[in-house]
Amino acid sequence: MAQFNEKVAIVTGAGSGIGFQIAADLAHANAAVVINDIDTTLAANAAKAINQSGGRAIAVEGDCSDIAVIDRLIESACDTWGGVNLAIANAGITTFGNFLDYPVEQFQRLVDLNLRGTFYFAQRTARQMISQNNNHSAPDSTVRPGGRILLMSSVTGIQYHPDLTAYAMSKAAIRMLAKSLGSELGKHHINVNSIAPGATMTERTMEEDDYESMWSGLTPTGRVSTTADISNAALFLLSDAAAQITGQTLVVDGGWTNVSPPP
């Protein structure tokens, strides 16, 4: 497994699900991790679990569609560990609804987090990484130049899925954001990629009846993804082994998008 010694990571929406798995795996690979979640208890428990298992984590709660919260995450990483090397924009809202009567308020909440939150998290963390590049010649600087930004798209940003039009649109935009930023930030040694998970078992999806059996039946590999499947791909894209990969979206879906059977 890749090692992330001396790397500082921020993971949004990391109190549970895919985000928690990425944060825990990064911590076990020696990164120091800022855990963000809108749910204070989930954030605190996630950081506690990582610290108790020998990792380094702090919890910073807050809604990361709020730019003040994003700035606070970066400040906390800098105050505690001296900078930010790995920025994982994982938090996203999935809301189902018929296109013809999709409520405006729901649309706004989704766009606020999935688009504005992701965009400004990438912008603010990129600014921090660039400022670290500029200060790198300082003799006491331990933070390495450049960085990695990882965004969370979805297979629904690639293939149609019923009642997910607004969500799908936001996740398609995230793929394009990764492509744009990969080009924009290359000169600063910042790689930007995204992952497009397919159906993945998390605390949230487990609440849906028949989720696992339905998606296992529709997936060529015969099973839904685990959070570890997504985290393994994330750690690869964040590692030195992926240094020449930028602007890409890695689909992790057991082959569902290859055949796209309707749910």
Ligand SMILES: NC(=O)c1ccc[n+]([C@@H]2O[C@H](COP(=O)([O-])OP(=O)(O)OC[C@H]3O[C@@H](n4cnc5c(N)ncnc54)[C@H](O)[C@@H]3O)[C@@H](O)[C@H]2O)c1
């Ligand atoms: N689980 C899947 O099957 C799946 C599939 C494709 C894409 N994704 C994407 O992967 C990411 C993680 O998915 P998940 O299923 O683990 O997420 P989830 O819905 O289970 O949420 C994970 C965490 O995010 C937190 N959160 C929610 N809103 C927040 C906000 N505004 N600010 C900070 N934290 C917030 C929640 O409290 C929760 O602890 C999302 O972007 C999602 O769209 C998930």
